[in-house]
Amino acid sequence: MNKQQAEQLLKDSRDKIDILDKQILDLIVERTSLAQDIITSKKALGMDLFDAQREEAIHKKLKSMLDEINIDENLVLEIFDLLATISKNEQKKYL
Ligand SMILES: O=C(O)C(=O)C[C@]1(C(=O)O)C=C[C@@H](O)C=C1
Numbered sequence: 001m002n003k004q005q006a007e008q009l010l011k012d013s014r015d016k017i018d019i020l021d022k023q024i025l026d027l028i029v030e031r032t033s034l035a036q037d038i039i040t041s042k043k044a045l046g047m048d049l050f051d052a053q054r055e056e057a058i059h060k061k062l063k064s065m066l067d068e069i070n071i072d073e074n075l076v077l078e079i080f081d082l083l084a085t086i087s088k089n090e091q092k093k094y095l
Pocket residue numbers: 038049050051052054055058083084085087088
């Protein structure tokens with residue numbers, strides 16, 4: 001690969017990352033927007049905001065999906081734990 005090809009490949013890759021980052025952000029916003037309905041339901045059902053069983057089930061599901069995928073499982077789980085934290089912080093606004 002020559003220098004020009006390498007520069008083009010880097011640019012193309014970064015352009016794709018920019019598109020994916022936008023999609024990821026949109027999905028985070030969409031996931032977080034469910035918080036109000038979730039906490040409204042939980043209040044009506046007398047449930048706590050934190051649901052350890054549900055978070056454990058999400059971990060289990062993710063681990064199984066990551067079985068065939070060669071990326072760091074613990075780091076991916078950390079990302080999803082952060083998503084749950086964002087949701088919990090959002091839910092707290094409606095307590
Ligand atoms: O499913 C719920 O009960 C939620 O509140 C959502 C969610 C999540 O973001 O995945 C957040 C907090 C709970 O502890 C469990 C899961």
